[in-house]
Amino acid sequence: MTEAAREEIRRLAGLYEHRQSALIPALFVAQQEAGYLSPAVLESVAEVLELPVTEVTSVASFYGLFYLEPVGRHMVHVCTNLSCMLNGCQRLLSRMQEVMGIQPGETTPDGRFSLRAAECLGACEEAPAVLVDEDRWAAVSPEGVEPMLERYR
């Protein structure tokens, strides 16, 4: 982890009364820099926040948006919860698989995309929803998949 990331985590820790409170934002800082939260990265976060590495790993493993394994440059989440399912997310997901040539949970051989089936993305009013990195895409049709992915190199 770079000194800049460490410094940012220390800054975050200073915002709260308890060091634990800064853990989730700190994990995002670390993940943004390293791509995913490897054991070594988790240890660095624990060291900077002076928290047990067991606790840091436990929290990281709880949330779907923290990646404990290597992932592609862009992470594509397709919501498969109720509203999105009723609005055809299965066809959308199939199209994604076809275009990327991978199954949910996998990464394209060129390391460009990782695909995940997600639980609720909190966008039921615009189902079916897709989250690419930090961009939320609404009412995506199977036909819209290719132009959408084109934007991410």
Next chain:
Amino acid sequence: MAAEAPRTAVTLMIDGRGITVPKGTTVYQAARSAGVDIPIFCYHDRMPPLGACRMCLVEVQKMSKLQTACTLEASEGMVVSTTSPAVRAAQESMLELLLINHPLDCPICDKGGECPLQDQAFRYGPGRSRFIEAKRDHAKPLSLGPVLALDRERCILCWRCVRFGEIIAGDDALKGFERGFASEVGTPRALPVESKFIGNTIAICPVGALTSRTYRFRARPWDIDPVASTCTYCGVGCSVWLDVRGGEILRTRAREEPEVNDAWLCDLGFFGHGYVAAGDRLTTPLVRREGRLQEASWDEALDLVAERLRASAERGPGRVAFLGGRRLSNEDASAAAGFFRDVVGTPHLDHRVDAPPDGASLGVSWGLRSSLEDLGRGDVFVLVGCDITEEYPVLWLRIKAAIDRGASLVIVHAKRLEIRRHARRELLDRHDRLAPLVAALAADETVASGERVHVLLGRLAMDGPDGPNLLRSADSLVRRVNGTLHIARGRGNDFGAQRFGLLPGEGGMAAPGILQGAAAGAFDLLYVAGSDPATAVTDGAAWESARSGVGFLVVHEAFLSETAQAADVVLPALVLPEKDGTVTNLEGRTLALRAAVKGPGQARADREIFDLLAARMGVVRGHDTATRIEPVARIEPAAAGAGASPSLIVVVADRLFTQGSMAGRCRGLIELAGTAHCLIHPADAARAGVTDLGLVEMVTEHASVVVQARVSDVTLPGQVLVHRGYDGVPVHALARWSPAPAGVEVRPVAPPGGETP
């Protein structure tokens, strides 16, 4: 808690009975106090309630839903039912749900017969399951280090083990991972668990998810006879159950003793009984003939010892010395002291075998100056050179609880302690520069404003190059803040040895003096019991020359220790779990030992051996009264400062898990101890070309030893820490008694056949 009168009481009805309890009591506690049984899994009375398992649901009038009794505070006029049809139905449902994924492999589960889940499924369960789908399937068991096995299929996610690490031990050893259906407890990536208290999680697991790798499949609870006794490793004196089957101790468990260990043990205690049944116990006396130790009868051996003692007496008084006591019971210590003072007639006795002549250890009596309970009520704790979790682990639990109630911890040490996260302040410096840090503490706001300040001075501080100064600084600190100075020094039954007279009498020499005297030919006979000076004396050469300067060496031992190997007569001794008697813990409390098993072969209790010898010397001894000697704390002025300090010094530190004569014969503990290693700071390692986990040679002007290096900032620049207690690695040979720190050079050792850089 019970002693305090309730300021306000509330009366509630539970199952039609009126119960009055102090305000703040939970419904569960109120029911329990009235003898009403409410089933629980997640609740444990040493931890705050959680309400996770939902097993304790009760019906409360005027409350629309069933309530968890463990989290619900009793209030005036509350009407509670623990047996209503709705409660019964909820209990059945909870058990049906808990059992969905539980493998019900009770016939091969170690917990069977002492399992809350089994008992409650029998008593409250539905007796059937509607679940026809496949159960959760995990590889089993998952090994989490040398002593702990985890069966994730059996786990009901009550979180007791996780919370024990967070709340009681403060080591956060086990955690929950993943989420929802995939949730499981464990360690990151199933790495070996890092804890000194993990045995407790096995004890409080309400199912068979956490089991002991050393006890797995060894016995059933109805096959074992529990013997109430006391752990004799570190000196805290934890109450234990020794579970015996077929003449062997198979398991050690904590026995509740609120004033000492509460409900807990450390892992040295939990897994430390294996040495008793070790195959290499001494079973007959050994006598040196033609240069070799050979088996002999008790009569031959005792006659020979008695003859040598008489011969010495004829040459004059005081030509016999005694060393040892740590591994003796109070009764053994008292018999030894009486025998040497009154029958042999020598004042040269000392149990403080590992104390150097110029430190602070010989000038003060060892132990706490208050009870453990009083110590636990402190509001400021200052640990000076005391590595509490390595030296007195269960004492740490008391300090941890005090910290959670608002007390402050200040650490002064030459090492980053594993509990540093819990400290309010950490003052670190090299081993030979600690005294000024203590002196400066008087200006520390927290320490100065503390009302009940407890300063624990440890071995590393007292026996270090600046020991006398540190003792004086610590003493003046507690005087200024009206605190208490504890001498956190001594292990096993050192405290009983001290109390029952294994200390120099009038004109007698202390242990270092005895060794120096022996080297100079002042003694005809040196007698050792309950100690292994060859590995314990902190100056390796002092023991060597003492041995060669003394004509005759007698040793009581359970194993052929290094001292025993050099002896002229070795008498096979029982170990403490084989004896009835008492020991004294570090607060001076007398604790009972019960013989759990018979000793091997012809081994005898030390006390009996002294009695047999006394009879041969014409004295028949009884043991109604023990000589009580309470040395008074004396604080001597510090010795003049030493000369120039070397750039890299060696410090011999303590470790909980070692490979000494007892722990080194216990399955599980051997692996926890691992290989002997030294800790070297990254800066020094880089300078010396030392890599992490590589072999290094530590060279002093006196000796060299080869150990593994761990490159770590747990130690400080300019200082290499190496652990004592690995009997194969004579770290004490590295240094000589001296008030100056010992310089050391560390060189990487190329692996045999390896490439030359």
